[in-house]
Structures are given as structure tokens and as C-alpha cells.
Amino acid sequence: MANGTVLAVGIDGACWSLVDNWIDEGELPNLREIRDNGTWGELESCVPPVTCPAWKCYSTSQNPGELGVFWWESLDIASKESFTPSSRSFSHPELWDILNDAGVTTGVVGMPLTYPPKEVDGFMISGGPGAPDHDFTYPEDVEDELKSKFDYTPRPTFPADSEGDNEEEFAEKSIEQVDLDFKVAKHLYEKYDVDFLQVCSFEINAPLQHQFYDGEPTKKAWKIIDNHLGDLADEFEYVVIHSDHGTSEMDQQFFINSWLAQEGYLTRDRSFFERLADYGITRDRLLGVLDTLRLREPLSNVQTLRNLGRRIPDSRGLFGEREGSAIFDKVLWGETDAVGLAQGPLYLNTDKLNEQEYETTRNKLVEEIESIVDEKRDAPPIQQVFKKEEVYHGEYMDKAPDLVALDAPEYHNKGGIGKKELFRKSDWRGNNARQGLHVISGPGVDSARVDAEIYDVAPTILSLFDLDPPSNLDGTPVLD
Incomplete structure (x- = not known):
């Protein structure tokens, strides 16, 4: 050339x-x-x-x-x-x-x-x-x-x-x-x-x-x-x-943390920030106040405030796509084997599971998650679950999620820490x-x-x- x-x-x-x-x-x-x-x-x-x-x-x-x-x-x-x-x-x-x-x-x-x-x-x-x-x-x-x-x-x-x-x-x-x-x-x-x-x-x-x-x-x-x-x-x-x-x-949302809780893999608690939501102090309401005061953009890159915002649910009880901060507030780790993030990453609780339990739980999760069916639509929300070594290699394998659940085309995995339902109509079309x-x-x-x-x-x-x-x-x- x-x-x-x-x-x-x-x-x-x-x-x-x-x-x-x-x-x-x-x-x-x-x-x-x-x-x-x-x-x-x-x-x-x-x-x-x-x-x-x-x-x-x-x-x-x-x-x-x-x-x-x-x-x-x-x-x-x-x-x-x-x-x-x-x-x-x-x-x-x-x-x-x-x-x-x-x-x-x-x-x-x-x-x-x-x-x-x-x-x-x-x-x-x-x-x-x-x-x-x-x-x-x-x-x-x-x-x-x-x-x-x-x-x-x-x-x-x-x-x-x-x-x-x-x-x-x-x-x-x-x-x-x-x-x-x-x-x-x-x-x-x-x-x-x-x-x-x-x-x-x-x-x-x-x-x-x-x-x-x-x-x-x-x-x-x-x-x-x-x-x-x-x-x-x-x-x-x-x-x-x-x-x-x-x-x-697509037109559906799937909350994998709700499924993990339902199946006994995750035990959650109500955080202080969720209790604030009971009194109407929600993320979308706070953002509206910041917009009115013209403070939303100037404060948008302040990391402490961004982390705080991720701990506060919106009026629908959701913590947004990036809900890791909320996960650490809400999960009872002594009673939890696995947690998930939106769009696929799943982490096993290696503080609780020994090596044999880890591999047994991981294999079981692959099989069970790939078998989930939305009964109202007779369709799976997840098309495939990968073990980390199947899709990653390199020096940071120890930091990789233990599993990755790939969305089915019509479903968006929202994570959904704190949600009770498994499925909901999506706000997104793509x-x-x-x-x-x-x-x-x-x-x-x-x-x-x-x-x-x-x-x-x-x-x-x-x-x-x-x-x-x-x-x-x-x-x-x-x-x-």
C-alpha cells in the first residue's frame, strides 16, 4: 500500500x-x-x-x-x-x-x-x-x-x-x-x-x-x-x-440482580438512600433542582457527587446503568454468592466461596441463566453466558468479571439492584x-x-x- x-x-x-x-x-x-x-x-x-x-x-x-x-x-x-x-x-x-x-x-x-x-x-x-x-x-x-x-x-x-x-x-x-x-x-x-x-x-x-x-x-x-x-x-x-x-x-428490560435474589444467590438490604426515596428524595427530583439552579453541568464532573448520585434511586426505584456504588450499599455480603452489573458482567463473592464452591456456583449460574425464559413472551433475555477465560486473556484476568451474560437482542439487562420484578417494558428501542x-x-x-x-x-x-x-x-x- x-x-x-x-x-x-x-x-x-x-x-x-x-x-x-x-x-x-x-x-x-x-x-x-x-x-x-x-x-x-x-x-x-x-x-x-x-x-x-x-x-x-x-x-x-x-x-x-x-x-x-x-x-x-x-x-x-x-x-x-x-x-x-x-x-x-x-x-x-x-x-x-x-x-x-x-x-x-x-x-x-x-x-x-x-x-x-x-x-x-x-x-x-x-x-x-x-x-x-x-x-x-x-x-x-x-x-x-x-x-x-x-x-x-x-x-x-x-x-x-x-x-x-x-x-x-x-x-x-x-x-x-x-x-x-x-x-x-x-x-x-x-x-x-x-x-x-x-x-x-x-x-x-x-x-x-x-x-x-x-x-x-x-x-x-x-x-x-x-x-x-x-x-x-x-x-x-x-x-x-x-x-x-x-x-x-428491543423493547424489554431484564433485571438480573432481581433474578439472583429470587434464586437465592443474592441477599439485599434497604440502604439509607432508599429510605430517603420513601420521602420523595429521588435522583430525578434532585437533578431537577440542580437544573433549576443551573448547577447540574458545573457539578457533573465532581466525583464525590457523582458517586453519591449513583446511590440514590430514581422515582422508579432504579439506580441507573452504573449501580456499583448502590450494590455495595445494598448487598448483605455474608449471604450473597453473586452480583451483576448492567449489560452482562457478573462477579462471584470469593470472600464467601472457597475454590470448589466458586467453580460449582459458576457452572450452575451458566446453566441456569442460559435457561431463563420470559414466560409472557416465551423468549430468553440472555443469549449466552461466557466464563471470563473464554473471552478474555492478559495480565488483568484477576480483575475480570467471573461471568459475562450477553443480552438477547430484544432485552436490555439493567442490573436492577433492589427491584422485585424480573422484566419490564424498556424505555429504549435500541x-x-x-x-x-x-x-x-x-x-x-x-x-x-x-x-x-x-x-x-x-x-x-x-x-x-x-x-x-x-x-x-x-x-x-x-x-x-
Whole structure:
């Protein structure tokens, strides 16, 4: 391959099953042209297929067992603490580090898990969902420029009721962010003239595909992305389009901690914060007060307050996706064998179980969880349960969840510590799925269908620059 320039467009939650009809109807002509003239296929994500750590699995070509991060939150059963990662949680060299070492300049815009931004030979603009509205750029002075020219921040600010009464405003703000990420990327590319440009769209999936799946707001955002593809693609010799995971249509929630409690694996207690909820002091009400006082955004990155917020249930008794803090408040550990997090990670209580009991319990959980059936729908909420050694390897295996329960397409596992029911109709229409997409187009790239893994994308980009991927990567170039 020639040593040229490369555009990489990362689209959170993108998959062919979501966009194929729009491509066939002529709604996404630039994506169609790039696909028709390149190598393309499905892109299998990590387990569970979640933004964190999937984007870092892409940029490092390392599986979570090497990274030491397995989901948005990790539980340390021994210390009874939960851990939420940031960009500093990852020590492995990323794609842009390897490119910079080889003299290739790089620009990165909007990729999740890049806050705080790192120093690169080029520029880096942190992406959602963890980036606040300050200190999100490298070089530092770019932030004032982006705020002045584009009124840009890494994520839009939503009103407290934007997912309910103001759903239209919620959608429009998200669509504006999709558009802004690409406008900022194009502006900085023209200013810095980097050899490699990575632009990511997180808002396309969270919230749009989650909330609307293939509805009109999602379609509108995809058409904006397609227009930007048309503008940017001609500026580069090679174009790579990829996702971190896919999306499936769904309409049900499953609370695995409710099931664990029902089956005797978990014993829970009512925490102090749940008792506050009895008096109307709920998380959504407190957030509404902060919105009224215009304090929600300024306080959003104060870790102590974020941890406190995760301990307080909302008006429905839920603790949100990241409920590890609530788990440690609510679980009676002397009577509990296992706890679960949303979207799949399951931890066994090794303080209580000896080695033989651990393996017996783990095997039993695999069999029983894979046998759960939603009797009202005659459907399983979990499609497969993996032991950690089946999907992970590396130096951080001791920190890995003992099991990972992969959602069935129609069901979203919410964890649900403190809930009594097992199933409930979902607020979301789109669920994370393991099969995403990729496309590689440019000189010498054959028009062919080739399925790949998320770990293969970074080595492929290195090969486009005539660079040999380091031998310790988990992936291999798709085009070899």
C-alpha cells in the first residue's frame, strides 16, 4: 500500500442491519459508494459489546483482559469498591501513539474514553460521554477557538425532562452534536493538515439509536453523517468506517440482580438512600433542582457527587446503568454468592466461596441463566453466558468479571439492584449488539466482503501507512 493519508470515521453502534434499508433507498449515497468500492463486512465487538471498553479495544488492539477495563464500571469484591474508568485508566499505546512514533501526524475528535485528552502530534478533542465542557482539548488553546467559532462542547446539555415531555428537543440537540463533531473535525483538519484523522460520533447511538432505533431522528443524523462523508472522503487517500459495536431492536428490560435474589444467590438490604426515596428524595427530583439552579453541568464532573448520585434511586426505584456504588450499599455480603452489573458482567463473592464452591456456583449460574425464559413472551433475555477465560486473556484476568451474560437482542439487562420484578417494558428501542460494521476503501483495496473483529481495525490502519503492527496486538490487518 502507498504511504498516504487516512480518514477513520467511527460511528457508535453502527451496523448493517440498521442502515441497509436506507442505503437501498438511496438515503446514504456516500456510504454506499464507499462500500461498493471497498472491502467491507461485519465487525465483531468485545464482550460485552459496550462503548467502554470497546473504543479502547479498537484503538489499542487489545482485549479487555490486557486493558484491565471490562465495562463502564468494575467491582472489587475484596475492597467493596466500584471503579469508573477514564482515559488515564488505559496504559497501552494507542493507534495515534504508534503513528506519531513513526512520524505520522494525527487528529482525533469525539472518541469516547479520551478525557482527559493526551498530548499527540496533532490534536485531540475528547468525546462523550465522560468529557465535561472544559479542559477537553489538546492543544489547550483549541478549546477557546472551538467554543468561540462553534459554541462547541463534547456533549449537549439536556433539560431534566428531555427524554419525556421534551423528546423533540432531546433529539434535535443530539442531532446538532453529531453535525458539530464533523464540522469541528473538518475545521481542525484544514488547520493542522494531519496525515490521519479520526472523527467519532457517540450521540448517533447514545441517545439516538438507543432511544429511537431506526426512527426519523436517527435517520436524520445518519444522513448528516453521510453528507460529511461525502465532503471529507475526497480529502484522503484511504477511508475507514467502523463501529465499536452494533445495535438491535428491543423493547424489554431484564433485571438480573432481581433474578439472583429470587434464586437465592443474592441477599439485599434497604440502604439509607432508599429510605430517603420513601420521602420523595429521588435522583430525578434532585437533578431537577440542580437544573433549576443551573448547577447540574458545573457539578457533573465532581466525583464525590457523582458517586453519591449513583446511590440514590430514581422515582422508579432504579439506580441507573452504573449501580456499583448502590450494590455495595445494598448487598448483605455474608449471604450473597453473586452480583451483576448492567449489560452482562457478573462477579462471584470469593470472600464467601472457597475454590470448589466458586467453580460449582459458576457452572450452575451458566446453566441456569442460559435457561431463563420470559414466560409472557416465551423468549430468553440472555443469549449466552461466557466464563471470563473464554473471552478474555492478559495480565488483568484477576480483575475480570467471573461471568459475562450477553443480552438477547430484544432485552436490555439493567442490573436492577433492589427491584422485585424480573422484566419490564424498556424505555429504549435500541440495544447494544455484538456485530457492528467496517468498510475500507482506497487504492489497491479490493471490492470484497470480509468480516473482522474490532481488534483488527487499528492494525489495518497501520498497514495503510506501510507500518508493521506491533507483535503484541490482538488483531491482524483485514487486508493481508
